[in-house]
Amino acid sequence: MTRPCALLLLLAASACGRSVPGVLVGETAHFRLYVDPAVDPSSVPSYMLGDDGLAALETDWADKQSMLGMPEGPKIDYHLLSLGSIAGACGSADDEGCEWEGSLEIDAISLPNQHELMHAYMALLSSGYFPLPLIAEGTAQAIGCNRADGWPFFNEMSWEQAVMEVPAADEEVYGQGGLLTRYLIRTQGIDAFVRYYRQAPAQRDPALFAANFAAFWNMSIDDVWAAVHTIPPASDGTDQTICPCSLPPLPTDGQPIPNDQATAPYWTLPDTMGDPLALASSTGLSVWECQGALNPGGEVVLFQPPPDGRRRYVTNPIDSATVGPYLTDSCTASAPIAIPAPLPIGSGSFLQVSAAQATNVPTEAYLQIQAPVAVHLQVLIETPSSTQLTEVCDSCAFDQGACQPVAVGAGQELAPGTSYLRLTLPARVASTFLPSNVTFGLVFN
Numbered sequence: 001m002t003r004p005c006a007l008l009l010l011l012a013a014s015a016c017g018r019s020v021p022g023v024l025v026g027e028t029a030h031f032r033l034y035v036d037p038a039v040d041p042s043s044v045p046s047y048m049l050g051d052d053g054l055a056a057l058e059t060d061w062a063d064k065q066s067m068l069g070m071p072e073g074p075k076i077d078y079h080l081l082s083l084g085s086i087a088g089a090c091g092s093a094d095d096e097g098c099e100w101e102g103s104l105e106i107d108a109i110s111l112p113n114q115h116e117l118m119h120a121y122m123a124l125l126s127s128g129y130f131p132l133p134l135i136a137e138g139t140a141q142a143i144g145c146n147r148a149d150g151w152p153f154f155n156e157m158s159w160e161q162a163v164m165e166v167p168a169a170d171e172e173v174y175g176q177g178g179l180l181t182r183y184l185i186r187t188q189g190i191d192a193f194v195r196y197y198r199q200a201p202a203q204r205d206p207a208l209f210a211a212n213f214a215a216f217w218n219m220s221i222d223d224v225w226a227a228v229h230t231i232p233p234a235s236d237g238t239d240q241t242i243c244p245c246s247l248p249p250l251p252t253d254g255q256p257i258p259n260d261q262a263t264a265p266y267w268t269l270p271d272t273m274g275d276p277l278a279l280a281s282s283t284g285l286s287v288w289e290c291q292g293a294l295n296p297g298g299e300v301v302l303f304q305p306p307p308d309g310r311r312r313y314v315t316n317p318i319d320s321a322t323v324g325p326y327l328t329d330s331c332t333a334s335a336p337i338a339i340p341a342p343l344p345i346g347s348g349s350f351l352q353v354s355a356a357q358a359t360n361v362p363t364e365a366y367l368q369i370q371a372p373v374a375v376h377l378q379v380l381i382e383t384p385s386s387t388q389l390t391e392v393c394d395s396c397a398f399d400q401g402a403c404q405p406v407a408v409g410a411g412q413e414l415a416p417g418t419s420y421l422r423l424t425l426p427a428r429v430a431s432t433f434l435p436s437n438v439t440f441g442l443v444f445n
Contacts, residue, residue: 076117086109132200136177152237
């Protein structure tokens, strides 16, 4: 959130008549980093401190600059604060951070705080101008990577109410502003949106807002508000943040991947020509679509990129990644997937499999799994269907002997060593030309 410099706080004189505890630990081309002496180094990740903290800030700058094109200008003062100092700096112990209008100062308990950095970046783009909260907070909420800051498409607030509200009174302003901002960026382009931001009214006046909106966009806010809250086909019902996706592609040679959160907070997914990616992580990961459609995540992910031309990225840390024929339409063509040692078998752990379904009829897909021990397997599916079948077999001799189909959700025994799994992918979501993502959860008990 932003804080105006006119806000009175009982603090010593500094920017805007305030001060916050902090020792300058270094600066770069775009940032000065101050760290509160009360910050316990063992309580925050190492990438937030010292040179790593500055590298993380510069990584965020370069990533967002690739999309926004911020100009060179005054440096941003970033204060990494302790939990005990945030209330005095931002006004509330519940705040995770704040950016002070007119000062390019960010006070936060973590680094990099993408929401507050977006405020600073937009201030550089608009020469310090801040429009009304619906647009200013919506913009800060709209762009970011590895952020679970999405918002449901359903509408709980009229645009008139959204214009009038302030975040301190109703946090819905953040969500509704993010929905509106992302819609405008996706449909009109980022350059046009930045021009709009620079001239959008600051007054929380619905009539003024509507007139300005119509004059700039040549569209009525009523029509756009309705479009903003229309759930796209095949969506999970939540609109997620837009990521510039300018960072390097994920290494897929199967080698251990360094966990460098300062310079690689995420990896873009390479073009695999439709082959699935086996993504191993002992800490959990998620696959995201760069324009904001959330895809499944879990301890381990087998992800088949849909042939929709959309770019995607994966969260870091990730242990390793390989590309291969792990999910095929022929049992004999499937390559083996090893259940990794970090997965705690027997505790309800799961392997998530995301398959691309581009046909209008159900199809079959095959997996070859190598299990270290015998386990009880339960296959779940997120697609709403009670008629799909799965089958586990010790060879490709499906529908023979003990190898017989069972309904999704029924338990099946997985012997040590190699097993073959046949999944039925339901037809793609009706009324859409886009491939559907069908997500299975393989639960090991």
